[in-house]
Amino acid sequence: MTLxxxxxxxxxxxxxxxxxxxxxxxxxxxxxxxxxxxxIATAVDIDILKIRLNNQWLTMALMGGFARIGxxxxxxxxxxxxxxxxxxxxxxxxTLEIAEANLRKAEGKRQTIEANLALRRARTRVEAxxxx
Amino acid sequence: xxxxxxxxxxxxxxxSIAARPIAAIRSPLSSDQEEGLLGVRSISTQVxxxxxxxxxxIQKITKAMKMVAASKLRAVQGxxxxxxxxxxxxxxxxxxxxxxDVKKSVVVTLxxxxxxxxxxxxxxxxxxxxxxxLNSGPEKEVQFVIVGEKAKAIMFRDSKNDxxxxxxxxxxxxxxxxxxxxxxxxxxxxxEFDALRIVYNKFHSVVAxxxxxxxxxxxxxxxxxxEVGGKLGELDSYEIEGGETKGEILQNLxxxxxxxxxxxxxxxxxxxxxxxRMSAMDSSSRNAGEMLDRLTLTYxxxxxxxxxxxxxxxxxxxxALEAAK
Numbered sequence: 001m002t003l004x005x006x007x008x009x010x011x012x013x014x015x016x017x018x019x020x021x022x023x024x025x026x027x028x029x030x031x032x033x034x035x036x037x038x039x040i041a042t043a044v045d046i047d048i049l050k051i052r053l054n055n056q057w058l059t060m061a062l063m064g065g066f067a068r069i070g071x072x073x074x075x076x077x078x079x080x081x082x083x084x085x086x087x088x089x090x091x092x093x094x095t096l097e098i099a100e101a102n103l104r105k106a107e108g109k110r111q112t113i114e115a116n117l118a119l120r121r122a123r124t125r126v127e128a129x130x131x132x
Numbered sequence: 133x134x135x136x137x138x139x140x141x142x143x144x145x146x147x148s149i150a151a152r153p154i155a156a157i158r159s160p161l162s163s164d165q166e167e168g169l170l171g172v173r174s175i176s177t178q179v180x181x182x183x184x185x186x187x188x189x190i191q192k193i194t195k196a197m198k199m200v201a202a203s204k205l206r207a208v209q210g211x212x213x214x215x216x217x218x219x220x221x222x223x224x225x226x227x228x229x230x231x232x233d234v235k236k237s238v239v240v241t242l243x244x245x246x247x248x249x250x251x252x253x254x255x256x257x258x259x260x261x262x263x264x265x266l267n268s269g270p271e272k273e274v275q276f277v278i279v280g281e282k283a284k285a286i287m288f289r290d291s292k293n294d295x296x297x298x299x300x301x302x303x304x305x306x307x308x309x310x311x312x313x314x315x316x317x318x319x320x321x322x323x324e325f326d327a328l329r330i331v332y333n334k335f336h337s338v339v340a341x342x343x344x345x346x347x348x349x350x351x352x353x354x355x356x357x358x359e360v361g362g363k364l365g366e367l368d369s370y371e372i373e374g375g376e377t378k379g380e381i382l383q384n385l386x387x388x389x390x391x392x393x394x395x396x397x398x399x400x401x402x403x404x405x406x407x408x409r410m411s412a413m414d415s416s417s418r419n420a421g422e423m424l425d426r427l428t429l430t431y432x433x434x435x436x437x438x439x440x441x442x443x444x445x446x447x448x449x450x451x452a453l454e455a456a457k
Binding site: 008010012041068 | 211214215217218221222225309381384385388392395
């Protein structure tokens with residue numbers, strides 16, 4: 001029994017095939033999904049998604065969204081998603097530094113929140129490269 | 133021999149006189165002056181030539197507009213198809229309920245900013261008005277949010293009081309999700325609603341665009357309906373995780389659903405606009421071509437008629453001289 005995983009963003013379909021297991025990050029922690037999981041609708045955090053195909057793990061950086069798990073079908077809708085093979089290490093590090101600098105410079109509640117989100121996004125991308 | 137030519141030309145002279153009444157309506161006053169100069173009852177070749185030049189220019193312009201619309205269509209079509217996958221899971225989870233009975237509905241009308249795109253804007257406005265009538269009644273109210281110049285112009289005339297928000301020039305920059313999510317955010321903040329109905333033209337193919345209504349419900353209604361049962365009742369079977377309360381997640385979900393559905397609707401409407409403009413400009417250039425053919429015939433007849441009159445004058449002059457001798 002395999003799970004059918006669909007990762008969609010507004011502009012394209014990032015992933016649409018069968019997997020053996022996934023590890024998803026939600027607001028209340030990481031959940032691992034195996035075949036025949038109970039139906040769940042959950043919000044997805046800005047964090048990494050790990051996919052296992054036949055003893056090989058693949059990592060993807062997700063930028064927040066929703067996930068629906070039911071009947072061995074997983075649908076993840078996110079604002080943006082990048083496979084770790086598509087991320088350029090240099091560029092990710094640079095984005096992280098810029099985000100950190102912006103956070104230090106930020107004034108006012110709104111700028112701080114935005115800078116925080118940008119920092120989390122940049123950190124996720126760097127983490128996706130570092131895991132495996 | 134000259135008389136034989138005259139007889140042949142005479143038959144052709146009659147149709148040119150018959151064509152004159154139609155041409156007279158179209159030609160400006162200058163044709164009357166030309167008639168005086170020629171001394172014959174016919175429009176001058178100059179006038180017909182001017183008309184032919186302007187019709188040819190129009191044909192060139194409409195052909196160019198058609199090609200521009202075709203290339204823009206190619207660009208947007210791919211994105212519209214990709215964005216379709218986004219709202220389908222929402223419909224699978226929450227269902228699309230156009231017939232739901234709510235107190236406050238908001239109709240979001242999507243239209244184009246530029247004209248010359250066939251009848252798509254008027255169909256969208258017709259559907260919006262029909263929704264208004266359907267949903268009005270005691271204790272129920274309908275408000276409009278208008279996107280696009282064309283619908284704004286039409287609806288401002290009669291439904292001015294019910295328009296809450298109007299947005300124009302959405303297509304100035306290439307469409308992207310961030311822009312649409314800002315718009316969706318605006319609408320959510322400023323308008324109270326129980327159900328949002330988005331009216332747009334769905335792009336089925338280059339020649340087929342159907343006005344469609346997508347319904348998005350507010351989180352409170354979703355909770356109420358899921359307890360009742362039916363399609364939304366399946367929502368209860370899902371355990372909602374990731375957040376403090378179920379209500380909070382449903383709120384986020386509804387907002388996300390709205391912005392995804394809006395994004396798809398805006399893209400589809402843009403595709404339909406390009407497709408409609410393509411077919412409108414295509415029939416325009418074809419009409420211009422036909423008009424050009426008819427004008428060419430008129431031009432030739434006029435030319436031949438003027439030649440004939442010259443001949444008649446010369447010959448009658450010559451024969452008068454001979455008779456005088």
